[in-house]
C-alpha cells in the first residue's frame with residue numbers, strides 16, 4: 001500500500017505537486033492521467049525517492065519513507081520517460097550491471113537475467129548492442145532492468161510515449177504480465193486508452209492536484225452517455241446528454257451538421273481536466 005499525506009513539491013513559488021492524498025493498494029495498477037505540466041513526473045519522482053517533498057509524507061505499507069533507506073529502494077523500481085540505457089552494452093550486460101549495483105549475488109543475477117530475457121521475449125536481441133535495438137525493445141529493456149532487483153512496486157513515467165500502436169500493445173502485455181505476477185504498478189500517461197487498459201484506478205491530475213479519481217468503469221458510469229459534436233465558427237462545440245433522444249432533439253433544434261456519438265473516457269478526461277469551463281456544456 002502506497003499512501004501519501006498532503007504531499008507538496010514546490011519549485012520556487014510554483015507548486016508542481018499540490019497536496020496529494022493517494023491510496024494505492026498492493027497489487028493494483030494506478031494511472032496518473034493528465035496534460036503536460038500537470039505534475040505527473042514530479043509525483044513519480046517523489047514516490048520513487050528521487051526527489052524530496054517540500055511538505056507531506058509518503059508511506060509504503062505503513063512505513064514512513066526515508067529517502068536514503070536501502071531497504072526502501074530495493075522495494076521500488078523506476079522506468080523514466082527518457083531513454084537512459086548504456087548504448088554500448090548488450091541487454092544482458094545492462095541487466096548484469098543493474099543487479100550488481102543492487103548487491104545481487106552472481107548466481108542470482110544470472111538466473112534473473114535468463115528469466116527476464118525470456119519474460120520480455122528478447123532472446124534474439126540479448127547479444128545486440130543497445131544502440132542497435134528498436135525503440136520498443138529499448139523500452140522493454142528499461143522495464144525489465146527496473147524489475148531486475150525484484151522490487152514489488154514499479155513506477156513508469158509515460159512508458160509508451162512515441163511508440164506506434166502495435167509496439168505499444170506489446171509493452172502493455174509486458175506490463176500486464178508483471179501486474180498479474182503481483183507487482184504494484186503506478187504509471188503516468190496522457191494516453192487515455194493506456195490508463196483504461198492497464199489500470200484499475202485512474203487519478204486525473206491537473207495543476208498539481210488530483211481533480212477526479214475513480215475506476216475506468218466508474219468514470220464512464222457518471223458521464224452522460226451521449227455527445228453532440230457541432231463544428232461551426234472554426235471550432236467544435238461538445239454538448240453532453242444523458243440519452244440519445246435528448247441529444248437528437250438538441251440537434252433537430254440546431255439546424256447544423258452536428259453529429260451524435262456515445263461518450264468515452266476521453267470525454268470524462270476533458271470534462272475533469274479542462275480548465276476552460278467545459279462543465280458548462282453538460283446539458284443533462
Ligand SMILES: Nc1ncnc2c1ncn2[C@@H]1O[C@H](COP(=O)(O)OP(=O)(O)O)[C@@H](O)[C@H]1O
Pocket residue numbers: 011015016034035036037038039040041042043
Ligand atoms: N526541476 C524543476 N524545476 C523547476 N520547475 C519544474 C521542475 N520539474 C518540474 N517543474 C515544473 O513543475 C510543473 C509540473 O511538471 P511535471 O511534473 O514534469 O509535469 P508532467 O509530468 O505532468 O508534464 C511544470 O510546470 C514544470 O515546469
Ligand SMILES: [Mg+2]
Pocket residue numbers: 040041042081157
Ligand atoms: Mg512528465
